[in-house]
Amino acid sequence: MGTVVEASSKEASGSSLSQKKPKVVFVLGGPGSGKGTQCANIVEHFGYTHLSAGDLLRAEIKSGSENGTMIQNMIKEGKIVPSEVTIKLLEKAILENENDKFLIDGFPRNEENRAAFESVTGITPEFVLYFDCPQEEMEKRLLSRNQGREDDNIDTIRKRFKVFLESSLPVIEYYNSKEKVRKIDAAKPVEEVFKTVKALFTPVVDKAAA
Numbered sequence: 669m670g671t672v673v674e675a676s677s678k679e680a681s682g683s684s685l686s687q688k689k690p691k692v693v694f695v696l697g698g699p700g701s702g703k704g705t706q707c708a709n710i711v712e713h714f715g716y717t718h719l720s721a722g723d724l725l726r727a728e729i730k731s732g733s734e735n736g737t738m739i740q741n742m743i744k745e746g747k748i749v750p751s752e753v754t755i756k757l758l759e760k761a762i763l764e765n766e767n768d769k770f771l772i773d774g775f776p777r778n779e780e781n782r783a784a785f786e787s788v789t790g791i792t793p794e795f796v797l798y799f800d801c802p803q804e805e806m807e808k809r810l811l812s813r814n815q816g817r818e819d820d821n822i823d824t825i826r827k828r829f830k831v832f833l834e835s836s837l838p839v840i841e842y843y844n845s846k847e848k849v850r851k852i853d854a855a856k857p858v859e860e861v862f863k864t865v866k867a868l869f870t871p872v873v874d875k876a877a878a
């Protein structure tokens with residue numbers, strides 16, 4: 669009896685994501701490394717749902733939410749929004765979607781993101797795609813992205829690079845120590861990068877048949 673009560677109360681307090689148990693791939697890399705571009709390709713070929721943490725935060729600003737101004741100020745400064753906010757948005761998006769395979773793009777971006785996501789959702793990623801790209805190339809891409817983003821100006825871009833080096837690279841190193849990182853040379857043209865990405869998502873059995 670005691671055990672039953674304990675089990676059910678544990679379930680009630682846990683995230684409902686622990687019941688859904690989705691398959692998650694984290695997509696990481698510096699600003700402008702091509703995360704969003706490659707995620708669109710993966711979605712088309714492999715049936716994943718793409719969730720960009722940055723897109724979810726920008727939608728939250730647009731929706732006029734009470735956190736909107738705080739999020740907008742942090743994005744303008746290239747800072748990382750508190751995990752609580754971003755994780756709630758990710759959880760909601762995963763639960764609202766029928767798919768069970770998700771590409772989570774631009775998250776976790778620091779140790780706080782990583783640890784909080786793991787403890788709140790109980791999810792560990794299948795693997796981590798890491799788009800490795802020289803800073804000069806990323807800067808060039810961001811300055812010609814033309815999506816009207818308030819953070820694609822040289823001042824904010826420099827701040828974002830610093831945050832990437834100081835806070836996001838350690839997360840990639842953490843997953844590397846767990847042998848979860850698939851590092852990709854992201855400086856090549858889009859199609860070439862996708863060839864490498866495709867190989868990582870194609871099951872070994874399909875490769876043998878091809």
Ligand SMILES: Nc1ncnc2c1ncn2[C@@H]1O[C@H](COP(=O)(O)OP(=O)(O)O)[C@@H](O)[C@H]1O
Pocket residue numbers: 697698699700701702703704705706809810812813814854855856857858859861
């Ligand atoms: N391999 C590539 N070579 C050249 N330009 C690219 C490449 N991948 C993406 N881009 C362009 O660079 C910009 C940033 O790409 P994006 O996918 O938004 O990167 P991220 O999500 O990592 O910031 C976009 O304008 C995109 O069209």
Ligand SMILES: Nc1ccn([C@@H]2O[C@H](COP(=O)(O)OP(=O)(O)O)[C@@H](O)[C@H]2O)c(=O)n1
Pocket residue numbers: 697698699700703704720721722723725742743744746747748749750754773774775776777781819828
């Ligand atoms: N996990 C995350 C992801 C993005 N963000 C914020 O959103 C901004 C834009 O993120 P993004 O992923 O859309 O940017 P790109 O790397 O795609 O250029 C970041 O610079 C952060 O200010 C965050 O706070 N936490």
Ligand SMILES: [Mg+2]
Pocket residue numbers: 703704720722774
């Ligand atoms: Mg992006």
